[in-house]
Amino acid sequence: MVKPTDSVVATENEPLKKMAQVRNLNFYYSGKLALKNINLPVYEKKVTALIGPSGCGKTTLLRSFNRMHDLYPGNRYEGEIWLGDENPRNLLQMDPIEVRMQIGMVFQKPNPFPKSIYENIAYGLRVRGINNRAILDEVVERSLRSAALWDEVKDRLKEPGTALSGGQQQRLCIARALATDPAIILFDEPTSALDPIATVSIENLIVELKDQVTILIVTHNMQQAIRISQFTAFMYLGEIVEYNDTMSIFTKPVEQKTADYVSGRFG
Amino acid sequence: MLEQPLPYSTKLPVALPSRQVRVWRERIIAGILFLAAISSVVTTLVIIYILFAETVIFFEKVMEIHQESLFEALVEFFTSTDWSPLIEPISIGILPLLSGTFTTCFVASCVAIPLGTIAAIYLSEFAPAKARELLKPILEILAGIPTVVYGYFALLVVTPFLQKIILGVQQFFSPGKEPWEYYELPGFNMLGAGIVVGLMVLPYVTSLTEDALQAVPVQLREGSYAMGATRLQTAIKVLMPAAASGIVAAYILGLSRAIGETMIVSVAAGLQPKFTFNPLEGASTTTAFIVSVSLGDLPHGSLEYQSIFAAGIMLFFATLILNVAGYFFSRRYREVY
Numbered sequence: 001m002v003k004p005t006d007s008v009v010a011t012e013n014e015p016l017k018k019m020a021q022v023r024n025l026n027f028y029y030s031g032k033l034a035l036k037n038i039n040l041p042v043y044e045k046k047v048t049a050l051i052g053p054s055g056c057g058k059t060t061l062l063r064s065f066n067r068m069h070d071l072y073p074g075n076r077y078e079g080e081i082w083l084g085d086e087n088p089r090n091l092l093q094m095d096p097i098e099v100r101m102q103i104g105m106v107f108q109k110p111n112p113f114p115k116s117i118y119e120n121i122a123y124g125l126r127v128r129g130i131n132n133r134a135i136l137d138e139v140v141e142r143s144l145r146s147a148a149l150w151d152e153v154k155d156r157l158k159e160p161g162t163a164l165s166g167g168q169q170q171r172l173c174i175a176r177a178l179a180t181d182p183a184i185i186l187f188d189e190p191t192s193a194l195d196p197i198a199t200v201s202i203e204n205l206i207v208e209l210k211d212q213v214t215i216l217i218v219t220h221n222m223q224q225a226i227r228i229s230q231f232t233a234f235m236y237l238g239e240i241v242e243y244n245d246t247m248s249i250f251t252k253p254v255e256q257k258t259a260d261y262v263s264g265r266f267g
Numbered sequence: 268m269l270e271q272p273l274p275y276s277t278k279l280p281v282a283l284p285s286r287q288v289r290v291w292r293e294r295i296i297a298g299i300l301f302l303a304a305i306s307s308v309v310t311t312l313v314i315i316y317i318l319f320a321e322t323v324i325f326f327e328k329v330m331e332i333h334q335e336s337l338f339e340a341l342v343e344f345f346t347s348t349d350w351s352p353l354i355e356p357i358s359i360g361i362l363p364l365l366s367g368t369f370t371t372c373f374v375a376s377c378v379a380i381p382l383g384t385i386a387a388i389y390l391s392e393f394a395p396a397k398a399r400e401l402l403k404p405i406l407e408i409l410a411g412i413p414t415v416v417y418g419y420f421a422l423l424v425v426t427p428f429l430q431k432i433i434l435g436v437q438q439f440f441s442p443g444k445e446p447w448e449y450y451e452l453p454g455f456n457m458l459g460a461g462i463v464v465g466l467m468v469l470p471y472v473t474s475l476t477e478d479a480l481q482a483v484p485v486q487l488r489e490g491s492y493a494m495g496a497t498r499l500q501t502a503i504k505v506l507m508p509a510a511a512s513g514i515v516a517a518y519i520l521g522l523s524r525a526i527g528e529t530m531i532v533s534v535a536a537g538l539q540p541k542f543t544f545n546p547l548e549g550a551s552t553t554t555a556f557i558v559s560v561s562l563g564d565l566p567h568g569s570l571e572y573q574s575i576f577a578a579g580i581m582l583f584f585a586t587l588i589l590n591v592a593g594y595f596f597s598r599r600y601r602e603v604y
């Protein structure tokens with residue numbers, strides 16, 4: 001098996017900076033092992049895709065990054081997830097709320113809060129105690145612009161977020177995550193509940209966003225991984241079987257399992 | 268070796284009764300079930316009919332005694348602040364009874380709504396699974412205590428306690444007077460009764476509010492936590508708005524129970540109709556009036572007898588409106604998700 005190493009091929013000439021590094025991570029759902037000895041780098045301002053058959057642990061790994069598993073009793077982590085390049089901190093040792101303030105998340109199904117479009121975006125700032133109207137106005141506009149939603153909603157910021165279409169709701173959720181300027185945004189199959197046109201707009205958005213934020217995305221759609229990601233990890237039965245730059249994973253996989261999966265022979 | 272026919276084989280219908288018998292048996296069973304289902308509807312309709320019929324007779328009698336038109340009788344009913352259908356000169360203003368009901372319900376709401384909401388948020392969002400398993404049944408037991416027990420609790424525990432507090436506050440702010448110079452809370456008062464009515468409906472409000480919070484989809488909860496929100500922020504800023512209509516329904520249904528509550532107010536608030544909104548005074552509520560009048564041997568058909576139906580119909584409308592509103596709100600929150 002190919003160990004994901006720290007010296008992965010740089011696809012461009014600029015030096016790669018690491019935003020996060022998972023080291024020897026095991027994860028247990030009430031005693032049941034779901035992730036086995038995961039090692040994975042997440043490079044800054046790149047899109048890293050997690051692929052693999054259903055039930056292989058993609059969501060479980062993603063949700064370890066923002067400590068979502070801590071919301072439920074009986075879950076346990078072993079190992080380390082280092083966050084940051086210069087002075088990395090093990091986020092498994094940090095306060096979960098502090099972690100979530102630095103790592104945003106976009107869910108499979110759009111989940112706008114039962115609030116206005118404006119308040120949906122302002123939410124992250126408000127929970128941090130920022131209520132200054134001028135700051136909020138500025139952040140709301142900037143986030144909606146980044147999420148390519150501003151022109152569609154600028155005249156109806158007071159309307160409920162739930163009144164938008166599915167694709168707009170998902171972009172609203174992306175804007176909401178962007179508003180707090182996170183180090184990483186986690187996406188768990190963000191287009192699987194959307195129609196093809198909305199899917200394309202979200203994919204384009206992710207491609208644009210990688211210039212300002214680091215992205216880790218779970219996807220079932222291999223075409224999507226090819227279109228939007230620079231690095232890909234293939235997971236199987238709770239392990240990372242192969243990690244490499246996306247082109248290599250799909251064109252010259254080292255492991256037989258990877259080759260079978262990316263050529264559609266199973267999964 | 269398996270040559271025996273299977274029991275459900277079409278060749279062996281011997282054990283089955285004839286088709287005719289089966290059809291009739293089905294019909295009879297359906298009829299019995301229908302009667303059981305319809306009985307509560309019929310009972311309700313009959314009650315409504317009796318309420319209306321007796322109320323009409325009540326107004327006819329009042330019109331006769333006072334020599335006035337129906338309109339004048341209705342105006343008196345809704346505007347007079349004197350309710351004495353039993354004592355000459357007869358007066359039939361419903362306001363004293365409504366003010367009693369309103370005041371006790373207001374006090375009850377002030378207890379049940381904040382406490383119920385806090386308890387529901389705790390149970391739904393903070394309590395570990397163990398604590399919830401322990402507390403939920405306790406709430407249900409509380410809801411099962413006969414209300415007359417609550418009534419004596421109000422009269423014998425809560426009111427003396429309030430009397431001590433009120434005396435203590437006065438002694439603190441203007442010390443040195445003789446004991447009898449201080450204001451003393453009357454033994455029958457709407458404050459004590461209202462507080463205990465609030466405690467009585469607390470389990471309903473808590474349980475229904477908790478249900479509404481639990482019904483919020485997990486994605487919304489996780490969406491809030493993922494933004495770095497604490498449990499309390501999530502509960503107040505996301506779950507409460509998301510569950511708003513269910514929570515309002517919980518409040519309304521609790522209020523409707525408070526309005527219909529009888530024994531606590533009869534025992535602890537006094538039986539004298541009085542037009543006042545001061546919870547420190549004693550006054551009869553609508554329900555308490557009905558009980559107190561019914562306790563005497565009322566000759567069937569007397570004005571006293573009919574007066575309880577006129578009071579009853581007010582209660583009927585109040586709780587009907589609240590229940591319909593509660594139903595409407597709880598329906599709405601189910602449709603949102």
Ligand SMILES: Nc1ncnc2c1ncn2[C@@H]1O[C@H](COP(=O)(O)OP(=O)(O)OP(=O)(O)O)[C@@H](O)[C@H]1O
Nearest residue numbers: 029032034052053054055056057058059060061220
């Ligand atoms: N809350 C949970 N409690 C116990 N086991 C769980 C829980 N969530 C997931 N699992 C198990 O952990 C394993 C990994 O699940 P996970 O949801 O991470 O898979 P996935 O790769 O995201 O799959 P999918 O592509 O279907 O979303 C599965 O075997 C699953 O049954």
Ligand SMILES: [Mg+2]
Nearest residue numbers: 058059060218
């Ligand atoms: Mg998943």
